[in-house]
Amino acid sequence: MGKIHILHENSEWTEPLIEALEKRRLPYQDWFLDEGIVDLKTEPPDGIFYNRMSASSHTRGHRYSPELTAAILRWLWRSNRIVLNGFRALDLEISKVVQYTALEEVGIPVPRTIAAAGQKGILEAWDRIGGSVITKHNRAGKGLGVRLFHDRNALQEYVVGNDFELSVDGITLVQEYIQAPEPYIIRVELIGREFLYAVRVDTSEGFELCPADACELEISTCSFENENVLGQSEKFEILSNFNPPFVSDLQKVMENNDIHVAGFEYILDKKGNPYYYDINTNTNYNAAAEKRAGISAMDRLAEYLGTVAEEC
Ligand SMILES: Nc1ncnc2c1ncn2[C@@H]1O[C@H](COP(=O)(O)OP(=O)(O)O)[C@@H](O)[C@H]1O
Ligand SMILES: [Mg+2]
Numbered sequence: 001m002g003k004i005h006i007l008h009e010n011s012e013w014t015e016p017l018i019e020a021l022e023k024r025r026l027p028y029q030d031w032f033l034d035e036g037i038v039d040l041k042t043e044p045p046d047g048i049f050y051n052r053m054s055a056s057s058h059t060r061g062h063r064y065s066p067e068l069t070a071a072i073l074r075w076l077w078r079s080n081r082i083v084l085n086g087f088r089a090l091d092l093e094i095s096k097v098v099q100y101t102a103l104e105e106v107g108i109p110v111p112r113t114i115a116a117a118g119q120k121g122i123l124e125a126w127d128r129i130g131g132s133v134i135t136k137h138n139r140a141g142k143g144l145g146v147r148l149f150h151d152r153n154a155l156q157e158y159v160v161g162n163d164f165e166l167s168v169d170g171i172t173l174v175q176e177y178i179q180a181p182e183p184y185i186i187r188v189e190l191i192g193r194e195f196l197y198a199v200r201v202d203t204s205e206g207f208e209l210c211p212a213d214a215c216e217l218e219i220s221t222c223s224f225e226n227e228n229v230l231g232q233s234e235k236f237e238i239l240s241n242f243n244p245p246f247v248s249d250l251q252k253v254m255e256n257n258d259i260h261v262a263g264f265e266y267i268l269d270k271k272g273n274p275y276y277y278d279i280n281t282n283t284n285y286n287a288a289a290e291k292r293a294g295i296s297a298m299d300r301l302a303e304y305l306g307t308v309a310e311e312c
Helices: 011-023 065-078 087-093 096-105 119-129 152-160 213-222 229-233 247-256 287-293 297-311
Strands: 004-008 028-032 048-051 082-084 113-117 133-137 147-149 171-176 184-191 194-202 236-239 261-268 274-280
Touching (some): 011 028, 048 065, 065 082, 082 297, 096 113, 113 119, 119 152, 147 152
Parallel strands (some): 004 028, 004 048, 048 082
Antiparallel strands (some): 113 171, 133 171, 194 236, 261 274
16 A cells, blocks of 8 residues: 655644544655755655645745645646645635636636735725625635625725735635625535535634634634633534535536545525635544534545555
């Protein structure tokens, strides 16, 4: 069996996967990507490669990890290595515009979105959409730059003020605000392009919805109310016997874009229509919610990686 190489830039998020691989006694190689070289004249190591690069890597001091990963993924591709979440998956991870075009390509509804380079463009975008809008970074994750504005003046004040923060790729998205009748979104987890489960995430506390335990810790340390760990964890609830909309189309998006493992997020509008607005190819799972539901996505992922490695 070939080794399973894990490409990533966040050891905290990778730990649960490594534990699951060790439990199954699967051979793996932790490949932390911050700085390094890619010698195009050489051959990559044997084995399979699983890319978990994160769009928010620059917030952890790893500004160029996605660019380095892009180079490595091309090198692996050239050498015919099996890569799970290949270079096209990375293209999606680091650009919501690429995500939205991939969703629309197969007919999945996406909130109306305008990409703006430059502050003036953000207001021009509002003029086209009007009403309540969400701004967000094109290269995001962790809810970067996600803000809600109900009118043009409030948006203008933000755009010219000190709080304005530009996406690391310079592109701000202005998006139609989908007002959900109840404060939650649903995240749909697929592993090996198969639906595993849907998790409901309570959004009443804000927009940063990373399910990793490491992120929850961050939230609880800065929480004013000092909620207990259980209170924080119940923010995530795995839904049983639930069939999310558009699953077969999500699978098409995965096939079209070299994605094997991903979490897709959608929100319902007042009429109950679903809109997908985020694809996470570096997906994390909430351990407390999984414990309550008696399921482990990391174990399923380890099993899947083991099967692929066995075949190679
Ligand atoms: N168009 C929208 N309408 C309403 N809420 C939204 C919209 N877009 C994002 N949100 C909220 O903001 C959160 C973060 O946005 P998202 O696009 O998932 O960014 P990130 O990639 O940083 O997670 C979402 O989970 C959701 O709660
Ligand atoms: Mg999200």
